[in-house]
Amino acid sequence: MKLLYSDILPLGLEEDQTTIADCFGDLISECDSIDIAVGYVSRSALVELDILISEHNMGHVSLIMGMYYIEGMPESTYRTAVALNEKWKVAGIGSIRAVRPFKYHGKLYVFRKDGNIKAAIIGSANLGVIKMDASNRRQYEVSGLTTDPSECSEISDLIEKLKDNR
Numbered sequence: 001m002k003l004l005y006s007d008i009l010p011l012g013l014e015e016d017q018t019t020i021a022d023c024f025g026d027l028i029s030e031c032d033s034i035d036i037a038v039g040y041v042s043r044s045a046l047v048e049l050d051i052l053i054s055e056h057n058m059g060h061v062s063l064i065m066g067m068y069y070i071e072g073m074p075e076s077t078y079r080t081a082v083a084l085n086e087k088w089k090v091a092g093i094g095s096i097r098a099v100r101p102f103k104y105h106g107k108l109y110v111f112r113k114d115g116n117i118k119a120a121i122i123g124s125a126n127l128g129v130i131k132m133d134a135s136n137r138r139q140y141e142v143s144g145l146t147t148d149p150s151e152c153s154e155i156s157d158l159i160e161k162l163k164d165n166r
Contacts, residue, residue, distance in 0.1 A: 002145045004121065006129075008053025008138060020125045021132075024109065027119055033060035033112035035159045039067040039105040041127040042079045044057050048131035050084050053093070055082050060112075063092035063127075099162055107143070110116050110156045117152040121145050 004020040010130040026036060034053075041063070053061050063083070065073075073081075085096040109121040123143020146152060 001151075002150075004123065004125075004143045004145055006140045006142070008140050011140065018145075020121070020123070020141055023066045023121065023145055024130055025052070027109075027111040027121075028058070029056050030139060031056075031111040031113045031118055032058060033115075034058060035060075035108075035110040035112075035156065036127065037053050037064040037066065037104065037108045037159045037162050038126045039065075039103075039107065041065055041077060042076070042131065043080045045127040045129075045131045046077065046080045046084055049127065050087070052130075053088075054095070062159070062163065063094070063096045064099060064104070064159065065096065066099040066106065066162075069098045069100045072104055081147060104162060106158075108159055109156050110152065110159060117149070117156055119145060119147045120152040120155040122155060152159060155163060 002018070004023050005013060005017050007019050022088055036049075043072075045161075049061075049063070068078075081096050088094040088096070107121075107123055111118045111120070117166065121143050123141065125141040125143050129141055146155075
């Protein structure tokens, strides 16, 4: 496992450290499929994810939002999520779902290439980490990157369980 960081002073980033956002960007550019299960998203992060998916011709995307069904979400975020869900379904590349029976607060990202899991990120970073805005600019996150096949598979299996209509 490799730790991924935020680049926020006074901690900053040391010479051999990688930000969560940079690692996410590198992996999405190298892969053709992504599964994401997070507690929260932002409207700007949803837009950024859609841009990245288009830029890199992603063949599959699945986004699960875990904290909104019970708590509700901001109107602009809701409208963006609904529009992207429709866009991705029509294109045949994926969907956006909300966890309904409980509050899911985990943060999991699984990246695949040609059907094989390449890597997974697990940690504290919600999707907003890919697009900094006023609400998360001073929020320090840390996550772990794994390429271990067993760990990646276990993370992928959990995301699949969250997709299930239980």
